Amino acid sequence: MSKHDLIFRIAGDGGEGVISCGDLIAAACARSGFGIFTFKTFPAEVRGGYAMYQMRSGSEALHNQGDGFDIFCALNSEAYEINKTNLLPDTAFVYDDTFSPDVPEGVSAFPIPMTQLSRQLGFKKAKNMVALGALSRLFNVAANHLKELLVDRFESKGEKVVEANLEAFDQGYGYAATFELRQDLQLPAAGKATDVIMLSGNEAIGLGALIAGLDFYSAYPITPATEVAKYLALHLPKRGGTMIQAEDEIASISQVVGASFGGKKAMTATSGPGLSLMSEMLGFAFMSETPAVVVDVQRGGPSTGLPTKHEQSDLLAAVYGSHGDAVRIVLSVENVADCIHMTVDALNLAQTYQSPVILLSDSSLAFSTQTVPVPDLDAIEVVERKRWTGEGEYQRYEMSTDCISPMADPGTPCAMHIATGLEHKQDGRAAFTPDNHQEMSAKRFDKLKSLPSYYKAAEVDGDAGTEVDIGVIAWGSTIGVVREAIARLRVEGIRVKGLYPKLIWPMQVEQYEAFAEGCEQILVAEVNQQGQLAHLIRAETSLHPISYTLCGGLPFSPDMIASRVRELL
Amino acid sequence: MREPMKPKDYKSGIPPVWCAGCGNYGALSAIYRALAALQIDPANLVNVSGIGCSSRMPYFLKAYKMHTLHGRAGPVATGLQLARPDLKVLVTGGDGDGFSIGGGHMPHLGRSNVNLTYVLMDNHIYGLTKGQFSPTSRRDMKSYTTPYGGIEEPMRPLLYMLTYGASYVAQAYAGNANMCAELIKDGLEHQGMAYIHLLSQCPTFNKMDTADYFKSIIKEIPASHDTSDLRKAMRLIYKFKDKEPVGLLYQTRRPTLDECMAGLVEQAGGSKGYDINKIIDLARP
Secondary structure, X not given: OEOOOEEEEEEEEHHHOHHHHHHHHHHHHHHOOOEEEEEEEOOOOOOOOEEXXXXXXXXXXXXXXXXXXXXXXXXXXXXXXXXXXXXXXXXXXXXXXXXXXXXXXXXXXXXXXXXXXXXXXXXXXXXXXXHHHHHHHHHOOOHHHHHHHHHHHHHHHOHHHXXXXXXXXXXXXXXXXXOOOOHHHEOOOOOOOOOEEEEEHHHHHHHXXXXXXXXXXXXXXXXXXXXXXXXXXXXXXXXXXXXXXXXXXXXXXXXXXXXXXXXXXXXXXXXXXXXXXXXXXXXXXXXXXXXXXXXXXXXXXXXXXXXXXXXXXXXXXXXXXXXXXXXXXXXXXXXXHHHHHHHHHHHHHHHHHOOEXXXXXXXXXXXXXXXXXXXXXXXXXXXXXXXXXXXXXXXXXXXXXXXXXXXXXXXXXXXXXXXXXXXXXXXXXXXXXXXXXXXXXXXXXXXXXXXXXXXXXXXXXXXXXXXXXXXXXXXXXXXXXXXXXXXXXXXXXXXXXXXXXXXXEOOOHHHHHHHHHOEEEEEEEEOOOOOHHHHHHHHHOOOOOEEEEOOXXXXXOHHHHHHHHHHHO | XXXXXOHHHHEXXXXXXXXXXXXXXXXXXXXXXXXXXXXXXHHHEEEEEOOOOHHHHHHHEOOEEEEOOOOOXXXXXXXXXXXXXXXXXXXXXXXXXXXXXXXXXXXXXXXXXXXXXXXXXXXXXXXXXXXXXXXXXXXXXXXXXXXXXXXXXXXXHHHHHHHHOOOEEEEEEOOOHHHHHHHHHHHHHOOOOEEEEEEOOOOXXXXXXXXXXXXXXXXXXXXXXXXXXXXXXXXXXXXXXXXXXXXXXXXXXXXXXXXXXXHHHHHOOOOOOOOHHHHHHOOOO
């Protein structure tokens, strides 16, 4: 009997090739037509330290990395020590036979001489490929796809390296043939997905930006956002766009604002520390009503924090991180598909509202590889800013009913104006009178009033009208975990529904209120210490949610959410 | 045919807010003259500034303008210039804006050879905040925040900009309108990062470095100076000792950042019409 939803976990030292081994399995599964969802943890250091790759493969849509694992592969004893408590009955345990673990009752053990076989080949670095071969044989991961992918991956390093890796793979594959297989842990021959692409959250943000017509990208290297820059450095020039690495994050957001004033669509991506540095220029973008998009791939904070770990703790900084009265549009993505489509939204909304837009992603999504449908470019709307028609006398900050004043790109005759951080009149001239400051402040805030109803509604998981005992609210990648928890709770007969806002700010207050109508209790699950979304909900709505927070550098599992809901009943 | 633009045609109609006797008036009038000499279309000119007295310049110019954040005119202008290489980009600012809070950006404007003209009005003091010492203030200067005199050496902007890789470096006394206009005109015509340092007195807060003082320390660069030689430009500054050289110190033509970017796009086979589906297909498993 084959299993449609299978979770692999591979762990070892950063230098042992854990990530490439996992990447290859994920790609082979996707090539076989399965949906995949990966989760990776890296050491913050370049060499050494614990690394883990979790790969969930399934025939249905996958929303999260799952609970625990079905198959665990330890490349060394430390990886075993870290994970041994998760070796539950019925799991399979594949390990390098240089150590002797205590295999718990009910766990199938598959000791493989990974180190020894790779040494015999004279190629110690191929230890992970021995493991890969063994995993392929033991759990029916398509060997033909793995070998094709392996050749692609190592081709640039020369024939010798390719040969050695293939040989290591075969050795592992051959050795594993000596074991009796676990029939309940075999991947089916093929899944049903056809027209899909497979990419990480960071790559998807880059792709979304290309689709939205990005002209200009500037960024400074920072974990875990740098892959967005890597992707756009490669692909943006193909579209005639400009990608530049700036001297720091202040410069990158400044360049974005300069390019945007020039009439171009411009974006940067960073993480928490970079967002902090950008806050002053984001205030300028707000004051001067210049479109600008900042992607914040959140990591553990504050300060340097946990640079490679998962956390959703920049929400308040994204919403409130500016001096003076200023407001930004804040969006948050749940999964890789969102990374594509909501990056388009972010660039569109920046143009529409002439506003800074912050798109929140997070570390686990940044590196999570997922299969998603090929985007239908014809179905995606790309928005341009409102531009001056050339009629009448141009005033950059002219009052209008929607409070959105037409922009004029430099080069436009008769529309010369100033973008300024000083308070200004409708024509841009500096003015500090009380009436003017009141009026212009109101203009800048009022133009966003239409947004909560204009932008897509927060998704309700469940029938909006039904009464339930618990309503769970989540944002960002936690949504995917809550989806699965809710599905499981329903099977148990528990009355529960979910609310998944993607527009975080300005808040869709009416949707929160409507959702709460039929809920006995509201639970807000998020990965930060303070309960940041819960805080905003209390401040902006009449809801009194129970906050469920986790702050350990890892995402929730569906089990954790389901258990917390059961406790509340 | 359109009437030729005269210097006054570049006035915005907003009168400058500077104190009487401020050196920045000379700089402003030189900018008007340089723009007229080149007949630059105001609609294709963008004046970017940061914060400070001299950073108010954009209000007084007829052009597209950005009055941004303290210290950030350089990177804002870089983004604008890269996005719109068809425009003429003029940055104006002061010593605190450019070399204190914005000092981290200066090396990159130079080394990247961003195609813009940077006119820095150096009055050796913070004027807008009423007289604190700046990174170019003389060490013994007493100021608002150095009542006992300063304890730090002034920096040497010209040497820095030469070292950073600016491809046009010149200095003038702001009161010498002819020389300023000439150097700014040449700087605007120059392809690459043109840095023009103007000694511009603050009569209100800097009682040491007055117009008379600046006039007494400047010394014209001899016509025999080889402006194409970086080492000679540096040596000249040292040779002048306590005198400030005025005139063109150095000029070279090397690829600008936007030219390099255009080359990179060409190398990638880039065009607006490039089919995104080709990029999407790369992500098929």
